[in-house]
Amino acid sequence: MATVKEIREAARTIPVLREVDVLVAGGGTAGMVAGLAAARAGAQTLVLERLNCLGGNFTAGLMGTTWTFSDQKKLIVRGIPLEIIERLAEQGGTVVGNISKDCFTIYDTELAKFVLQDMYEAELNLEVLYYTWVVDTIVEDNVVKGVIIESKSGRQAILAKTTVDATGDADVAARAKAEFMMAAKQDLHPVSLLCKIANVDLDEMFEFYERNPSFIGNFTGGWQHSGFHCFRLNEELQNADLPLEMEYLRDWFILFYTTPRPGEIIFNMTGETQIDGTDVVELTKGELVSRKRLSQALWCLRQYVPGFKNAYITTTASSLGVRETRRIVGEHILTKDEIVANTRFPDAVCSYGAPVGVHTADGTNAVFARLKPGTSYDIPYRCLLPKKIDGLLVTGRCISVTPEATGSTRNMTACMALGQASGVAAALASAKGIVPRALGTEELVSALLSQGVYLEGRSALAEKAGEQKPNLNDSTK
Secondary structure (H helix, E strand, C coil): CCCCCCCCCCCCCCCCCCEEEEECCCCCCCHHHHHHHHHCCCCCEEEECCCCCCCCHHCCCCCCEECCCCCCCCEEHHHHHHHHHHHHHHCCCEEEEECCECEEEEEHHHHHHHHHHHHHCCCCEEEEECCCCCEEEECCCCCEEEEEEEECCCEEEEEEEEEEEEECHHHHHHHHCCCCECCCCCHHHCCEECCECCCCCCHHHHHHHHHEEEEEEEECCCEEEECCEEEECCCCCCCCCCCCCHHHHHHCCCEECCCCCCEEEEEEECCCCCCCCCHHHHHHHHHHHHHHHHHHHHHHHHHCCCCCCCCCEEEEECCCCCCCCCCCEECCCHHHHHHHHCCCCCEEEEEEEEEEEEEEECCCCCEEECCCCCCCCCEEEHHHHHHHECCCEEEEHHCCEECCHHHHHCCCHHHHHHHHHHHCCCHHHHHHHCCHHHHHHHHHHHHHHHHCCCCCCCHHCCCCCCCCCCCCCCCCC
């Protein structure tokens, strides 16, 4: 009997579930902010999310720490991203620190789900649908008109004046036949599956690392940081008698840090290498290998790091942490050279100051090209605009950047800032009945400033003129 290679699906009529001003495909780190920004700018907004909560890696992904709200001297990521952190701080969901200077802002991932839900419920023209996958894009004459979704309710359509692709993998753009880039499989950043470890005797652990400060490593590169961070386990395991299958842990990317909760640690390590995050078979492999490695790492912690003797894993992330897949080819492709040169752009939609970090493809290390304290770079609006496809904005880690540059722009804080930029731009374009590419720079910048966004140079002038008065709390509580 011949093997069936394909099935031809019969044509069918697809019901339209919603018609909205702004559709945000993906409610993750960028999409959660894009939805809020669009709604606050006056657009009837719908956010689609495949998981059961907003936030993506910020919540379900268990990151628990987001870095570089500042340029080490002042806050440069403000607006809605900062509002989220401040709301968490008000409820005791952050580790005490100075967000204007700290490298990392540590927060409680579970509390963040409730904070985001409260923020969404406060917006009358904002709706979210969970358990929903975007499976195709509706395109007419190279203009995106909406998307096709699949859920427990079957196959349905969402129509929108403007669509924001916040899928992380440029799914909407790719299905619209927009041009995109993707690194060769052997060069892709590794994937990670994070977990929470409970019942850690933190006093015993702190005492151990106080006696051995060199063991902590220099992951922060001299930046201040709240909470505790440890990079690698090579020193702790130098005299360890490891089973053969765990020998790789002596030279492996491993990062773990405290949370706002007593006795709790977030564990973030390389799960698997050379995983294509757009391939379901490879994603499954990445998940299986990563989970096994978490159990191996916990065994090592229990055996060789004081304080972990009775520790256990309470939860693993709801989805695999994928650092890199598709990136659109936009009107501008941001480069690493432009980042380290602190480049300014006339159409800047956010300023950012994170180092360019590359998780080496072999899974063993992370290397950084760091910016000088007090400096930052701009991300231009053109990086959000795919070539030849209109009616669509792309946001988050799949914007138009080179493989090297994504080491900075993919960070959660940058994605949140890009989410606000895309949401505001989508709302303005929808209100004017134009495609996002036709939106005027000054109108967009003015709207972003009115939502509290900081743009190096422009914001300083606005604040001096009294046009923008930031409501900032430098110290999380």
